[in-house]
Amino acid sequence: GIRVQSHDESLHTKYAWNLYKGQGFQHTPLMHGPLLFHGTALMYFLFGDNDFTARLFVALTGVVVVAFPYLLRRWLGRVGALCASFLLLISPSIAYYSRYIRHDLPVILWALLVIFAVFSYLRDGRERWLYVMAGGVSLSFATKEVAFIYNAIIGFFLLVLFGRRAVAQDWGENERLKSLLGIGLIVVAVGVLVVSLGLVSAGTVQAEDGGVTMPWWGLVG
Numbered sequence: 001g002i003r004v005q006s007h008d009e010s011l012h013t014k015y016a017w018n019l020y021k022g023q024g025f026q027h028t029p030l031m032h033g034p035l036l037f038h039g040t041a042l043m044y045f046l047f048g049d050n051d052f053t054a055r056l057f058v059a060l061t062g063v064v065v066v067a068f069p070y071l072l073r074r075w076l077g078r079v080g081a082l083c084a085s086f087l088l089l090i091s092p093s094i095a096y097y098s099r100y101i102r103h104d105l106p107v108i109l110w111a112l113l114v115i116f117a118v119f120s121y122l123r124d125g126r127e128r129w130l131y132v133m134a135g136g137v138s139l140s141f142a143t144k145e146v147a148f149i150y151n152a153i154i155g156f157f158l159l160v161l162f163g164r165r166a167v168a169q170d171w172g173e174n175e176r177l178k179s180l181l182g183i184g185l186i187v188v189a190v191g192v193l194v195v196s197l198g199l200v201s202a203g204t205v206q207a208e209d210g211g212v213t214m215p216w217w218g219l220v221g
Helices: 007-020 035-047 056-076 078-090 092-097 104-124 128-141 147-168 172-200 216-220
Strands: 202-207 210-215
Touching: 007 035, 035 056, 035 104, 056 078, 056 092, 056 104, 078 092, 092 104, 104 128, 104 147, 128 147, 147 172
Parallel strands: none
Antiparallel strands: 202 210
């Protein structure tokens, strides 16, 4: 559309334009991951540089996100997949950020790709899904730091699934090892709970240059 670009958009547009013009690109944490800039520079290369093409890479990503539940219909069901796509279609946040040159929509797409690869691998165990998952994880980390959170959620799901399946198995003569595994999983679960509570109920430590927010379990040191 013709909406004026925001501060974030102007930065992303400018540095992507520099890359498109051959002036190079140097990644800094301020700019999140580099993938958005390369994707936007590609749009400039293919269609010219203007406000429309600056948002085109993210807009196309948003279209794919809305359509992606179709690939998950085996688990969601046909009706469930259609409902999921419809809710994404009318979502104000998805609609807004699909027309906003930021990293949010691409990283959502890579997270969905990882979820699809994980469930596909659990279904048939084919090696190719591991490559798809690795690609999705790599792209997510190249897009935005929130990938740490997304992959932690997926990893926690896999940990719980592993524990459930391991406990359900008949270990035969190694039943003692099965008990040790159960204890280890409980310790991991408690550790995750403690860290989560610490992040939620953060305390404040005064430093020489002002207040520094730190979780309560960080105060022990």
